[in-house]
Amino acid sequence: MAEPPAQDLLLAAAFVSDAQYNRNIPFKTSPEAVRLYYLYNHWMMRTATYFFIFLNLSLAMFEEPAVYPLPFLVTSVLEVLCLLVFLGRLAHFATVTLHSVFWKDTKNICIMVAILLSLTDLAIYGVLRVYGVRSIRWSRIVRPIFLINFAESRQIRRAFRSIRNTLPEITYVFLLFMFSLLMFSLMALKLFGERNLQTAEGLPYFRNYLEIVFDLYVLVTTANSPDVMMPAFDFSSWYALFFIAFVIVNTYIFMSLFLAVVYNNYKKHLKNEIRKLAYMKRRKMIEAFNLLKEEEGEQLVVREARWKQLVKLVAPDISNSHRELLLRISDNEQKGFVDKKSFVQLADLLNIQVVTLKLRSHPLARWVPRVYGSAASRLLRGLVRHRAFVWTYDAIILINAIFIALDEETPYISYAEWVFLALYITEILLKVYTYEPRAFFGKTQFWNWFDTLIIFAALTATILNATLKSTTKYNSQQILDIVFILRVLRLIRIVDSIQRFRVIMNTLINIVPTMLTFGGLTLVVYCVFAIIGMELFHGKIQFFPADSNAPHALECGNPALKDSLFARGKYCKNNFNDFASSFIVLMELTVVNQWHVFANGFANVTVQPAKLYFIAFHIVMVIIIVNIFVSFILEAFFVEYSLEKSEVETAIEQKIQELGMGVQEDELQDEQLLDNMESDEHELEGEGGAKPQPKGLVFKIASKTPFPLLRRPFCVPCPHLTTL
């Protein structure tokens, strides 16, 4: 058989890459389409798409009502530009996928409809504007669709699918909960309605059924506890029992039940998704295998040379030795070819972060071996490696914390800041002198990066501030604030010195990517509600600075708010007058406390049914999204805490151990990672060798260290569930 044409290899590499990143795009197999498909998946194209999606979303900041007003012409040109980019991206996608598939996919239809709606709305609004008629830019509400529906946002779509699947069950529990609420309200009406009681604000208490329902709904969220109970409780202590029963049934039991239903469905849905992904991955890998297979005796296999070419195409950035390791795992008996079963594993193998630790000597040892190897240098490096070095710096951090807490104005203390900065910089320099710099700033060395960035940022900001102060006698508030924050952030380092804290912190850092998906989800919900909120409440509530003498400054410029809790709480700056303010209000509503004050305030300045907006937000955001978030954290945490490894990870580890290139995990956890790398000091050329060097190279699976999840394309719980 002849060498397969490069085209086959390219196509196979596209399949493997799809499998690796869990993409499920049925692309055409013509040479042209495959080349376009590579372009489509290029990181620059994807970054550009994200850039335009966020530009499109952030247009709300510049359109009226604007945080930073821009002329209508500018924002509309930008919007058209974004829409054209989306159209282009979609057209590009259409050229690489099969036609039948493209037109059946609701995602694509959604995007096209959204583009069409946006353009129509923009045109109508523009024309009306020319004639001086103001209309509503209702199409702004469809903008989050672009964030959800582009093929890149798989995670967000999955989260939405998970929500959609949970909805029926949530609905039943919600109806039962509403029934319970209505029943309790009826009881409250009968028990308290005719007592002529008054609230602390002197308003009639529990007189109107609908108001009781709202008040008790607020009590479920605990936001008006215990105020809502006090009038009845003052009248008779026995009435407290009614409220206790209410809180136990609705707040504790029903709210836990919501979490239980959401979590249960989330787990179930996750299992299904993983099963589907595993199936899809296998199918793609088999297609790749079929393209590259050759006969070897009875078997169909992929030969070593072609396998290597493929891996080079799919993962150009992994080291030679890493590739060699993967080959040794795939071709376990060194027969010079990879069979189907091992080949299918490749996508998973590529997904596992293997850190190649090169036991390279320090560059200084190569450049000035005499100096670096001298007794003084050895002593110094010994000191830096000693535990006491860490303790000394922990003590310095603690002293620093005390200095920060003390007053800034004493000149003594502001000099101390320079001393501390100098000490921290010395520490970093000493460490770089002692440890190999490339290892010190390795991909998984999160804390080293963190330290260095914080300290250099603090240095820059402090110098900038000092310069400004000495030249203009004026402290820039922004810079000073940043300096303060950086100074305090520096103290976080002390956490890293304590083993138990480090474990918890790593767990937290590991679930960050998962949380970003929820950032996206929240962004979508916030955008929709912010745009509706601005249409409903824009301009109804104004904020005036404390010294303003505008009419009704204390009532947020609206006499309807006189004596309201909203005005008394000085909440005037919480309004829907622009996109940023709306986001902050929605954030406060997500935190829940005092949301009824907001609801009542905004209902007072518009109409009473406006409360429905706030109830709807509470149901969507708190009952559904926050519960999904909590389920997410629970599941992610359990997976991080369970020490199970997936099959593939175990296979790699075995091979690493077999080849004698392993590093004991316990050693790595107890000691600093860097200590290991210094265990022997002879030189090696490292990079070049095709065969892995048993000495001088060590591998280690990085899954329990901070960063790999950023790469893992779906979600944290995967390794746990791959055996399904």
Add this chain to the structure above:
Amino acid sequence: MAEPPAQDLLLAAAFVSDAQYNRNIPFKTSPEAVRLYYLYNHWMMRTATYFFIFLNLSLAMFEEPAVYPLPFLVTSVLEVLCLLVFLGRLAHFATVTLHSVFWKDTKNICIMVAILLSLTDLAIYGVLRVYGVRSIRWSRIVRPIFLINFAESRQIRRAFRSIRNTLPEITYVFLLFMFSLLMFSLMALKLFGERNLQTAEGLPYFRNYLEIVFDLYVLVTTANSPDVMMPAFDFSSWYALFFIAFVIVNTYIFMSLFLAVVYNNYKKHLKNEIRKLAYMKRRKMIEAFNLLKEEEGEQLVVREARWKQLVKLVAPDISNSHRELLLRISDNEQKGFVDKKSFVQLADLLNIQVVTLKLRSHPLARWVPRVYGSAASRLLRGLVRHRAFVWTYDAIILINAIFIALDEETPYISYAEWVFLALYITEILLKVYTYEPRAFFGKTQFWNWFDTLIIFAALTATILNATLKSTTKYNSQQILDIVFILRVLRLIRIVDSIQRFRVIMNTLINIVPTMLTFGGLTLVVYCVFAIIGMELFHGKIQFFPADSNAPHALECGNPALKDSLFARGKYCKNNFNDFASSFIVLMELTVVNQWHVFANGFANVTVQPAKLYFIAFHIVMVIIIVNIFVSFILEAFFVEYSLEKSEVETAIEQKIQELGMGVQEDELQDEQLLDNMESDEHELEGEGGAKPQPKGLVFKIASKTPFPLLRRPFCVPCPHLTTL
């Protein structure tokens, strides 16, 4: 071999009963001790113990500061009585257990020390009182120990053990959380400390480090959001970012992490407990087997007759046919004996609720067969069994709800109440006429019981009220309130008509026993905190009725509260002046909202460190106990929703099916259970027969119906985990 003496059988029955109820008491095997052991486990003895435990706890209601004051002599005599009962119970326990075990058990030592402390304290307090010196009744704090440490409160002890096991891990997360809190506080001090900002109440804003820490701790609980942010936000919108970051890190991430850690440990701990219980159960069963075994060929077995005697002793209340069914399962091949393997299963078999449905004819059919069998009677019964009958009553309930919501004063409507009562009573009578009464009021017919009780209670209360009104022209408020509540509760029935709601309701009812354990846990924590709270804050805050003209009536009788949020919120009745009030305050603190107002209020009237009391309560109650409660509900819910059955349940079901006495579960769920029982109408003597009648008797496993869990001794998740 001769008949074994009754002593062996008694001893074996004690072992089996221990295994069945998961008791782990190593009792002596002498005839006297076994008899005493039976007495010790008698339900009357246990009820009496609980009665005295709760009497002892409720003494706090009558001792100073009292809700209902009783003379010191009375309460102290009652306390001494309780302590003597406890001592007696302990002495009884000492006679049945082995000496070496008794003195090694911390539970017993705890009780003895607690009795000793209580008596000493009582004596000192009494003597001092005679001499007119007031001292603190500090020993009251040890009273909950009796609730925890008596052998009966296994569940509560398990919950405490679970908490104890979780503590180390929680502590680390808590320290990290505190570190984050301190860092953010430091940042807040630097960012806002020198801006001279003021809160909405005109107080200095974020000036003092400790106050910032407290304020931000309160923000974690969301109780002072968004108030704590507003001054900084009014100053510059950018500062909102600080608070958003704070809330995301501390409220969302750390609080979810607490739940995750608690839940994770809870699950782990649960598995261990179940494993231990299973081991203990097996050991007890083997001991029982060894007592009763006889040789049968090669095997050691228990013969049928003796097996039956044993089961009669252990479970005297199960029916003959049920016992026969168990025998058929244990002696599968009807060989006349039970082997070791099957014998060991007995404890589990007894724990599974098998409902024996007897297809008995209606008593009226026996007494007046002519009338009952007449065409009119048949038609009537047909109507009652028709679905339309249920729909009609649902409609009546809805109309009733509207009438309740309308005003009471119109005479028309108050007459309607009598009509509705009559309708409901008619419904119950018709149903009892149609269905067999003993089946209608069967153990598992929760809703029938509920309906009947509610309606007869309402009837009694309404008649009582009408009588009072017509004779004394005076509505008793208490009776009227009860009438109102009963009327509304009647409406709950409508939930039972909708299949989906019924499933959720059954799940909820099933986890009630689990929640009772948490009632006990909460009671212990509340008791301890209430007693401390009364010592700290007793009499500091007074409640005056609205029309009082006492000095400082508006400031709760304490000038230190002038202008405080506490006085402005009219919270004066929330005080620690007696046991009941303290409980209500603690309940409000558990709900969390406004707890900082309480903390500040009570700190103002005493000393600032008093806030620590409130922080401690928050940590213990909200961070630990409520999270355990949520874990409990989550786990219980998952188990109820997973349809898995334990091995033993499956075995029983198989046997029921084999014997042709099964009832299809789907039928049972879709139709009313009662409909099945009427499927054929011929008479049977039912009770007497030793062999189960293939017709006329049906069995059904009752684990998915409301009540069995009350019997299941450990907790809901057991069936799920028995395979471990």
